[in-house]
Amino acid sequence: MAAQWRGKVNRIDDYRWEIPTSYKPGMRVTGLIYASESMLEHIFEERVFEQVANVAFLPGIVGHSLAMPDIHWGYGFPIGGVAATGMRDGVISPGGVGFDINCGVRLLRTNLTVDEVKPKIEQLIDELYYNVPSGLGSEGKIRVSEKELAQVLAQGSRWALEQGLGEPEDIVVTEEAGCMKQANPDKVSGKAKKRGIPQLGTLGSGNHFLEVEAVAEIYDPDAAGVMGITEVGQILVLIHTGSRGLGHEVCGDYVRRLGEAVRRYGITLPDRQLACAPVGSAEGQDYLEAMACAANYAWTNRQCIAHWTRESFAKVFARSQREIGLEQVYDVCHNIAKIEEHTVSGKRETLCVHRKGATRAFPAGHRDLPERYRGIGQPVLIPGDMGRGSYIALGTERAMAESFGSTCHGAGRLQSRSAAKRSLKGVEVARQLASRGITVKTGNLSSLAEEASQAYKDVAEVVSVTDKAGISRKVVRATPVGVIKG
Amino acid sequence: MEKDFELIDHTADVGVVAYGADLGQAFSNAARALFSLITELGDVSEVIYRDIELAAPDEEDLLVAWLNELIYLFDTENILFRRFEVTVLDNRLQARVYGEKVDSSRHQLKTGVKAATYHMLGVSKDDSGCSVRVIFDI
Numbered sequence: 001m002a003a004q005w006r007g008k009v010n011r012i013d014d015y016r017w018e019i020p021t022s023y024k025p026g027m028r029v030t031g032l033i034y035a036s037e038s039m040l041e042h043i044f045e046e047r048v049f050e051q052v053a054n055v056a057f058l059p060g061i062v063g064h065s066l067a068m069p070d071i072h073w074g075y076g077f078p079i080g081g082v083a084a085t086g087m088r089d090g091v092i093s094p095g096g097v098g099f100d101i102n103c104g105v106r107l108l109r110t111n112l113t114v115d116e117v118k119p120k121i122e123q124l125i126d127e128l129y130y131n132v133p134s135g136l137g138s139e140g141k142i143r144v145s146e147k148e149l150a151q152v153l154a155q156g157s158r159w160a161l162e163q164g165l166g167e168p169e170d171i172v173v174t175e176e177a178g179c180m181k182q183a184n185p186d187k188v189s190g191k192a193k194k195r196g197i198p199q200l201g202t203l204g205s206g207n208h209f210l211e212v213e214a215v216a217e218i219y220d221p222d223a224a225g226v227m228g229i230t231e232v233g234q235i236l237v238l239i240h241t242g243s244r245g246l247g248h249e250v251c252g253d254y255v256r257r258l259g260e261a262v263r264r265y266g267i268t269l270p271d272r273q274l275a276c277a278p279v280g281s282a283e284g285q286d287y288l289e290a291m292a293c294a295a296n297y298a299w300t301n302r303q304c305i306a307h308w309t310r311e312s313f314a315k316v317f318a319r320s321q322r323e324i325g326l327e328q329v330y331d332v333c334h335n336i337a338k339i340e341e342h343t344v345s346g347k348r349e350t351l352c353v354h355r356k357g358a359t360r361a362f363p364a365g366h367r368d369l370p371e372r373y374r375g376i377g378q379p380v381l382i383p384g385d386m387g388r389g390s391y392i393a394l395g396t397e398r399a400m401a402e403s404f405g406s407t408c409h410g411a412g413r414l415q416s417r418s419a420a421k422r423s424l425k426g427v428e429v430a431r432q433l434a435s436r437g438i439t440v441k442t443g444n445l446s447s448l449a450e451e452a453s454q455a456y457k458d459v460a461e462v463v464s465v466t467d468k469a470g471i472s473r474k475v476v477r478a479t480p481v482g483v484i485k486g
Numbered sequence: 487m488e489k490d491f492e493l494i495d496h497t498a499d500v501g502v503v504a505y506g507a508d509l510g511q512a513f514s515n516a517a518r519a520l521f522s523l524i525t526e527l528g529d530v531s532e533v534i535y536r537d538i539e540l541a542a543p544d545e546e547d548l549l550v551a552w553l554n555e556l557i558y559l560f561d562t563e564n565i566l567f568r569r570f571e572v573t574v575l576d577n578r579l580q581a582r583v584y585g586e587k588v589d590s591s592r593h594q595l596k597t598g599v600k601a602a603t604y605h606m607l608g609v610s611k612d613d614s615g616c617s618v619r620v621i622f623d624i
Binding site: 046072073074075076079095098099100135136137191194195198199204205206245248249251252255256259260271272273275413414415416417418419444446447450486 | 493495496497498499500524543546547550551554557558561562564588594595596597598600601602603604605606607621623624
């Protein structure tokens with residue numbers, strides 16, 4: 001399976017590579033990969049370009065089948081892929097969003113410094129671990145009825161706010177204001193709802209985490225200042241989770257249903273996981289409405305977790321949340337399909353933009369941005385792995401012109417989970433992190449090994465490529481102080 | 487009998503190839519592979535059972551539906567399964583699956599499995615038996 005990719009890529013510049021449509025009959029557009037030359041070798045080994053080429057088969061795809069520098073082999077779509085399709089002749093594909101619909105990241109800032117937090121980090125991580133349910137099979141502290149779940153699916157973050165879990169400003173600085181309006185709970189199956197009820201307000205397992213970090217570098221003090229980030233050593237909190245079992249079930253339901261639609265509409269695809277239907281078809285619209293529900297669930301989930309994070313800080317530091325200054329910087333989706341306006345070949349078009357393991361990166365002045373960020377551009381939150389920290393970047397005009405306003409989403413896997421586990425033991429990973437002053441708490445040591453730094457590309461290199469290619473520009477780097485792993 | 491199943495490396499996910507004398511046995515081994523990812527099967531007892539009946543347009547779809555049904559039962563009822571009596575005939579599946587509820591004092595949960603995918607999905611049959619291949623999103 002891991003045989004070297006034999007195709008040809010054309011170098012466009014130091015950070016852009018093209019897969020010509022001649023590579024594979026059936027490609028409707030070229031593939032465009034953002035990567036440095038040194039990253040290419042690994043990408044070749046993984047044959048992930050084959051998946052970039054396969055996505056180019058989607059009916060109605062415009063521009064390019066895009067791959068961000070954190071790209072890695074997925075199922076059907078590559079992780080780190082972006083594909084935009086026309087509303088009239090294009091398709092929507094649940095596989096282009098993935099199972100964890102609106103897996104995403106929320107960032108909070110504080111007035112605390114690393115010197116104040118370090119002496120209490122064990123206590124803080126214990127308190128967070130206690131307050132934020134995590135791990136496989138964990139259940140939430142809030143139990144919603146079926147009727148309440150339908151409200152969550154329709155309203156998103158606002159539902160949590162109405163329960164007293166958060167501040168009105170949180171919604172302002174959330175992508176889509178924490179609610180996709182197409183949401184129609186009737187399009188979500190009973191089974192998906194049944195999985196969603198007990199898991200609301202849980203971090204989950206796998207690569208999901210809650211991280212307390214310290215600002216390590218500020219590249220643009222003015223832009224960072226707008227985000228409330230003013231000094232090196234300032235403490236931030238990053239929450240990474242998604243729509244849990246509800247999203248997985250919605251994806252599964254609609255890959256199955258759109259798989260049948262593929263036959264009916266006579267669409268030819270190189271991989272069944274690329275199942276799709278015309279955006280405007282009944283199946284396509286039903287998926288969009290169900291996907292929006294799962295996205296809203298994910299925002300509610302992060303909203304609840306952010307609230308418990310604030311409570312935990314207030315308790316441990318015996319100060320009010322206001323004094324601690326725990327304000328939300330932003331919340332972004334990493335797995336989503338959006339109906340957006342873009343300019344293609346000089347023409348304004350409404351497109352369905354699939355981002356699977358990619359982040360929206362709208363530039364300054366974009367009307368969809370909250371007023372606070374209209375002058376600097378949309379904050380892009382890019383978590384790295386557990387050991388190497390994360391970046392905050394901003395969206396750019398170049399992203400808007402070239403990548404449908406999208407950039408990278410994280411470090412990107414390098415090693416398979418089992419390979420990571422073979423080479424490392426969870427206890428060793430915990431010890432390594434501890435030796436670097438990072439406190440980790442997890443209910444699952446073996447999953448810790450799967451998520452070790454060695455298993456990931458260096459997020460610094462990924463962010464550097466998107467920065468130099470101009471599709472986002474880095475503003476802040478932060479390093480972890482304490483982590484909760486599901 | 488050779489191996490019941492093998493795990494295949496996949497960067498973000500895990501693939502499984504499972505074997506059997508007939509499709510029912512291959513489906514059963516694929517399910518064992520799934521739960522061996524989630525926990526140590528040796529720690530799981532047979533205390534309760536569930537009956538599953540499924541139909542699908544083809545055998546590949548049936549395989550995905552079968553594994554996703556088990557993931558659903560684990561997710562909603564917290565049941566770890568260890569033994570699977572499966573019959574597959576004409577794209578229909580009938581199964582009785584045995585296991586027990588998760589007990590955190592005895593069961594170590596390893597990997598969360600989000601779903602079985604259609605990617606690189608395969609069902610093959612020849613004179614020597616059946617094999618099925620599936621990639622899980624984890």
